[in-house]
Amino acid sequence: MEERTTVLLVHGAVGNDGLRHREAELCALTGQEEALLAACPGRLTPADCATALLAAATRRIGGIAPVSAEMVAGLTVGDRERMLLSLTQLTLGETIELVLPCPAACGAMLEIELRPGALLDAPADPEEPEHVIWTGTAEGRWRVRFRLPNGHDQQAAARAADPALALIAGCILECRDPAGMAITPAEAASSFAAPLGNAFEQLDPFAETVAAITCTSCGAEGAALIDGFAILHAGLGRGEGLFADTYRMARAYHWSEREIHALPIARRKRYLALADQIAA
Ligand SMILES: [Zn+2]
Numbered sequence: 001m002e003e004r005t006t007v008l009l010v011h012g013a014v015g016n017d018g019l020r021h022r023e024a025e026l027c028a029l030t031g032q033e034e035a036l037l038a039a040c041p042g043r044l045t046p047a048d049c050a051t052a053l054l055a056a057a058t059r060r061i062g063g064i065a066p067v068s069a070e071m072v073a074g075l076t077v078g079d080r081e082r083m084l085l086s087l088t089q090l091t092l093g094e095t096i097e098l099v100l101p102c103p104a105a106c107g108a109m110l111e112i113e114l115r116p117g118a119l120l121d122a123p124a125d126p127e128e129p130e131h132v133i134w135t136g137t138a139e140g141r142w143r144v145r146f147r148l149p150n151g152h153d154q155q156a157a158a159r160a161a162d163p164a165l166a167l168i169a170g171c172i173l174e175c176r177d178p179a180g181m182a183i184t185p186a187e188a189a190s191s192f193a194a195p196l197g198n199a200f201e202q203l204d205p206f207a208e209t210v211a212a213i214t215c216t217s218c219g220a221e222g223a224a225l226i227d228g229f230a231i232l233h234a235g236l237g238r239g240e241g242l243f244a245d246t247y248r249m250a251r252a253y254h255w256s257e258r259e260i261h262a263l264p265i266a267r268r269k270r271y272l273a274l275a276d277q278i279a280a
Helices: 031-038 046-057 069-073 077-092 151-157 163-170 185-191 193-203 228-236 240-253 257-261 265-279
Strands: 004-014 020-027 058-061 096-101 109-114 130-137 140-147 172-176 209-214 221-226
Touching: 004 058, 004 077, 020 077, 031 046, 031 228, 031 240, 031 257, 031 265, 046 058, 046 069, 046 077, 046 151, 046 228, 069 151, 077 151, 077 228, 096 228, 109 209, 130 193, 140 185, 140 193, 151 163, 163 172, 163 185, 163 193, 172 185, 185 193, 240 257, 240 265
Parallel strands: none
Antiparallel strands: 004 020, 020 058, 096 109, 130 140, 140 172, 209 221
């Protein structure tokens, strides 16, 4: 299995050279990241954990290296999702099996095969970081200037009473009523959540990746939201595998925990298979 991959980001990151860098190079997850995931959520939100995970796994973005947690948190939600899906493919394989409830809630559980790579078709040209929408009410046309949500916004919103609204409010740079008077981002977010949500979706389409599903029991059709972080978290479990593997590897190869945790997960599994053959 390849231990590195690259994924093209839609928006990317701006380097010290003032240029936009879009190609992210990722490494397969090792036991170190698995231990980090096992400790999540704990006091951290999934968005915090995703930032730590991506910072650990990203070797470079274009010509920018090393890549800090700060830089990863500054990427758009959609770019982060592209990186998480790419890591899922690299770490867990080309095909992932998911179990989801029927979209019409008939009680059936559906087993679907997901190919993360197929969700990662090449993005179009990058969008500008700031946008304006005009939206009408009975009083006239309102002007809302906003930027796209990034990892910092996700991390902050996860701690708010209403995360969806907090995410939108955090991205509003300015909102003016038909008379040209400014209103606060919080007011603008509750008034214009729907048009702003649509604009986010259009400008950062990978932020919400969905897979079409059909219930095998009642025939209902629907869409399942694909969350790269949740899939990785579920796929790697809660660390029991890591600690059991470490114990077995330490016995078979006399390596330190640090050395074992530094191995890509797929390679650790191959060593263990070998140890089993030798022992058998
Ligand atoms: Zn059903």
